Amino acid sequence: MKEMFANFRAVRKVRQKPAHKLEDNEFDQKYVADQRELISKAFDAVHTLRMVLKNHPAARKDEVPDYLREAKVWTM
Template sequence: MHSFDAFLREKRIINEMAGRMGKPELFRSDFDAYRRPAGFGFLIRPTRAEFSSFCLLLDQLLSDDLSRDFFRGDLVLDERGRMDDGREIVQLKGTIRLLDEWLDENFQTDDADFKRDVLTGFRTVRQARQRPAHLIEDNVFDESYYQRQRELIRAAYMSVRTLRQCFATHPRCRNVEVPDWLFEGRIWAQ
């Protein structure tokens, strides 16, 4: 199976597992391989504009797609502070930070790299999105965008795969069916 389809399937399974755990779905969207969002596939032309659009869409499907409702009741969703004049400031925590805190609170493992493996893809995709969101650049043609896209979708897939494996350790999730090709990681990105 292709990494685009595997990414979407992992998210659906994670949502099923969240329900089994008695929680709201972690991801708000529910796409599958046969109903992908427009533009969620290989680049047609390796241009900066197409790559930037893909980065934005992937971040919308990953970090921006995390539901705050999943964390409600387990974590404080905002931070409070005071301005110099004494007024209170309330700022929502970012979704990646919420996921980081939730993993700290809810999953213990001997694998020191586990949390890093989950969060790396989220942060890599967010960083890839940040640059085009804050700069105006010429739309250059560069075949390296093909490889960069594959690396980015692979990082996102590995994050959701590791997260699904984490959820699978919950006693209520042990019987959630995961297709063999996904369980074994038989994914290609070319």
């Protein structure tokens, strides 16, 4: 859970600066790697949250499809 919240905070922190400031467009290959890492962390956080909610007693009767439970996503 701590990692999930840390990942959500990391995404929010990265998005805050560009959301409130105008900057010229800039291309740098490092943004591709940074974006891939951030997306991977965000996916892990959303997957963890989905599983936490699935394990809530009120949601136990609902089925989670295999593809969501296994979370097989290409990340490289």
